[in-house]
Amino acid sequence: MRNCIIASTSTIHGSGPLEYLFDTLVELYKNADQILFIPYARPGGISHDEYTIGVNNIFKKINKRVLGIHMFSSVDEAFANTQGIYTGGGNTFLLVDQLYRNDVLSPLKTAIDNGIPYLGTSAGSNICGLTMQTTNDMPIVHPESYKTLGILPFNINAHYLDPDPTSTHKGETRETRIKEFHHLNPQPVVGLREGSWLKVNGDQITLKGKLSARVFEQNKTPYEIDFDSSFSDLN
Amino acid sequence: MRNCIIASTSTIHGSGPLEYLFDTLVELYKNADQILFIPYARPGGISHDEYTIGVNNIFKKINKRVLGIHMFSSVDEAFANTQGIYTGGGNTFLLVDQLYRNDVLSPLKTAIDNGIPYLGTSAGSNICGLTMQTTNDMPIVHPESYKTLGILPFNINAHYLDPDPTSTHKGETRETRIKEFHHLNPQPVVGLREGSWLKVNGDQITLKGKLSARVFEQNKTPYEIDFDSSFSDLN
Numbered sequence: 001m002r003n004c005i006i007a008s009t010s011t012i013h014g015s016g017p018l019e020y021l022f023d024t025l026v027e028l029y030k031n032a033d034q035i036l037f038i039p040y041a042r043p044g045g046i047s048h049d050e051y052t053i054g055v056n057n058i059f060k061k062i063n064k065r066v067l068g069i070h071m072f073s074s075v076d077e078a079f080a081n082t083q084g085i086y087t088g089g090g091n092t093f094l095l096v097d098q099l100y101r102n103d104v105l106s107p108l109k110t111a112i113d114n115g116i117p118y119l120g121t122s123a124g125s126n127i128c129g130l131t132m133q134t135t136n137d138m139p140i141v142h143p144e145s146y147k148t149l150g151i152l153p154f155n156i157n158a159h160y161l162d163p164d165p166t167s168t169h170k171g172e173t174r175e176t177r178i179k180e181f182h183h184l185n186p187q188p189v190v191g192l193r194e195g196s197w198l199k200v201n202g203d204q205i206t207l208k209g210k211l212s213a214r215v216f217e218q219n220k221t222p223y224e225i226d227f228d229s230s231f232s233d234l235n
Numbered sequence: 236m237r238n239c240i241i242a243s244t245s246t247i248h249g250s251g252p253l254e255y256l257f258d259t260l261v262e263l264y265k266n267a268d269q270i271l272f273i274p275y276a277r278p279g280g281i282s283h284d285e286y287t288i289g290v291n292n293i294f295k296k297i298n299k300r301v302l303g304i305h306m307f308s309s310v311d312e313a314f315a316n317t318q319g320i321y322t323g324g325g326n327t328f329l330l331v332d333q334l335y336r337n338d339v340l341s342p343l344k345t346a347i348d349n350g351i352p353y354l355g356t357s358a359g360s361n362i363c364g365l366t367m368q369t370t371n372d373m374p375i376v377h378p379e380s381y382k383t384l385g386i387l388p389f390n391i392n393a394h395y396l397d398p399d400p401t402s403t404h405k406g407e408t409r410e411t412r413i414k415e416f417h418h419l420n421p422q423p424v425v426g427l428r429e430g431s432w433l434k435v436n437g438d439q440i441t442l443k444g445k446l447s448a449r450v451f452e453q454n455k456t457p458y459e460i461d462f463d464s465s466f467s468d469l470n
């Protein structure tokens with residue numbers, strides 16, 4: 001039974017990395033001492049080792065040890081006895097490119113389907129959608145496909161930002177970009193504000209945190225869904 | 236001899252579409268009555284016809300007529316007797332995908348190299364760089380390649396936005412995204428603020444408008460370049 005936390009961001013303003021999720025993670029990983037970390041998204045271009053060490057330092061606070069997937073001699077070995085998985089944020093194009101190049105998508109999906117607890121933040125949440133096409137990131141590499149895990153029957157827009165009514169900037173708002181997406185693609189998009197996450201429990205998908213989320217469906221006016229509501233009918 | 240205006244945005248706050256560029260365009264297109272318009276980027280998902288009609292309504296004000304490239308029976312015919320070209324903004328992924336699918340990149344580059352006056356705004360400017368990899372847009376389609384025209388020996392980041400020091404948002408700043416780009420790619424990136432444009436005159440590339448631009452080179456601290464300065468040494 002799937003057991004995932006899919007969060008908009010690792011860090012919210014005024015608190016340390018993942019701190020707002022510590023209680024949730026203690027519950028998620030209650031049967032896991034060691035977490036398999038996927039550092040491919042490399043935020044700010046840091047190395048896989050640097051990223052993994054940084055995440056281990058955070059997970060120490062909830063008494064978990066972290067091993068990067070790149071530290072194993074093979075992907076099979078990495079997934080062999082894993083008790084919990086975390087995919088961190090950074091650049092979604094780089095993450096997806098590396099997932100394809102290293103043949104990680106299929107074993108990752110199998111592990112999640114088998115109930116291994118999974119945490120995604122930011123780019124690591126985008127890959128839980130049907131495709132990565134509603135990322136905010138720059139195409140710094142050209143992945144062979146934008147298709148992702150499909151743990152959710154919709155796409156995610158992480159770090160969702162409402163249009164700023166006082167802005168004089170003429171670059172497209174997030175809402176305009178998602179509208180452009182829907183002219184060519186049918187799947188719904190959930191704009192997850194920072195501080196929000198989706199809890200996946202088997203077939204149940206619930207919005208958690210203290211904020212509403214914005215839902216974009218093709219040919220419909222966007223609407224808000226309250227926290228603690230279910231997304232199970234959205235597909 | 237190349238003769239291009241490569242602008243950050245079509246529209247600046249408080250003025251009509253392209254209005255801030257009208258004097259520049261009268262000069263650019265002084266020998267052109269009819270402009271070949273490339274509407275592939277489809278801002279907000281509008282159709283090629285709607286986009287072309289809208290642009291014609293703007294160009295009327297400087298006494299030019301506009302024909303969309305999709306209105307010709309072939310790409311060859313579209314470029315056969317063209318006197319001036321404009322590629323408008325919207326989604327850069329869609330624009331580049333359509334340029335590849337319709338085999339437009341090569342004749343477009345040839346026309347520009349032959350001195351046909353060219354205007355690009357936003358996505359239509361991004362394609363003048365070496366690659367489209369520093370776009371801000373969403374990957375709503377998967378183009379076969381991110382390689383673009385290479386009229387400039389660097390990449391463009393259109394609608395460049397400075398980090399907001401008061402922001403509590405944890406999504407990456409533009410500067411962080413470009414830093415991630417430079418961990419994997421060598422070419423310089425010019426962050427063009429709204430209201431700025433590059434004037435290409437043969438081998439000369441000059442920053443125009445009233446603002447400085449931000450230049451990002453691999454392994455260097457980003458720096459500002461003043462308006463009316465030359466970019467000819469940047470590559």
